[in-house]
Amino acid sequence: MSEILRRGLMLVLSSPSGAGKTTLSRRILESDAGIVMSVSATTRAKRSNEVEGRDYVFVSPEEFERMVRNGEFLEYASVFDHQYGTPKKPVMAALAAGRDVLFDIDWQGTQQLKERAREDLVSVFVLPPSHEELERRLKTRAQDSEEIVAARMAKAASEISHWPEYDYVVVNDDVERAHAKVLAILEAERARRSRLAGVGEFVAQLTR
Numbered sequence: 001m002s003e004i005l006r007r008g009l010m011l012v013l014s015s016p017s018g019a020g021k022t023t024l025s026r027r028i029l030e031s032d033a034g035i036v037m038s039v040s041a042t043t044r045a046k047r048s049n050e051v052e053g054r055d056y057v058f059v060s061p062e063e064f065e066r067m068v069r070n071g072e073f074l075e076y077a078s079v080f081d082h083q084y085g086t087p088k089k090p091v092m093a094a095l096a097a098g099r100d101v102l103f104d105i106d107w108q109g110t111q112q113l114k115e116r117a118r119e120d121l122v123s124v125f126v127l128p129p130s131h132e133e134l135e136r137r138l139k140t141r142a143q144d145s146e147e148i149v150a151a152r153m154a155k156a157a158s159e160i161s162h163w164p165e166y167d168y169v170v171v172n173d174d175v176e177r178a179h180a181k182v183l184a185i186l187e188a189e190r191a192r193r194s195r196l197a198g199v200g201e202f203v204a205q206l207t208r
């Protein structure tokens with residue numbers, strides 16, 4: 001069977017910190033060769049388990065401002081007193097090459113993408129399974145101070161309140177199940193008629 005030409009899609013995963021979204025993103029990238037990660041720029045400090053250029057591009061506030069002024073971001077927002085933004089160029093290049101792009105961004109960024117590219121956007125809100133589990137996961141992130149953990153817990157409720165703005169909601173009770181759900185969403189959205197730019201041509205071949 002020949003592949004039908006289609007537009008790439010933008011798959012956004014948002015959640016409060018500690019919902020297990022980073023692990024989920026990694027699993028999706030490992031299991032699906034057709035999707036690439038959008039690597040954000042941030043002004044926050046690198047954690048010791050993070051790799052420059054893989055997890056984030058770590059920049060100074062001045063460099064971030066320069067990127068904003070030059071229009072280098074597809075979206076950007078302030079989260080927990082730090083700046084985060086999605087560099088436009090790699091996303092555009094991936095979509096042009098017919099690949100899908102995965103974003104780990106917050107609700108503010110998702111809203112901006114919705115305004116700019118509603119047709120290409122598929123948004124998923126990932127929820128932790130319970131209050132206790134959320135707290136436990138935030139605490140095991142050892143490099144953050146007690147203060148940061150408390151601040152994140154307090155903000156989790158307000159972040160969670162944005163779930164109605166998303167296309168899909170996935171409860172991350174078990175990473176395998178959550179992973180399977182996101183892959184199912186991705187496959188279904190890839191088959192959406194409006195994305196299949198080449199379907200007319202394909203049908204013409206079938207019925208010639």
Ligand code: 5GP
Pocket residue numbers: 014015016017040041044075076077079084085086104105106107108109110
């Ligand atoms: P963390 O500092 O824990 O890696 O991320 C904090 C929050 O910032 C997460 O909710 C994450 O989704 C969000 N975030 C990361 N990169 C971006 C980005 O480029 N844009 C926006 N709007 N949010 C981001």
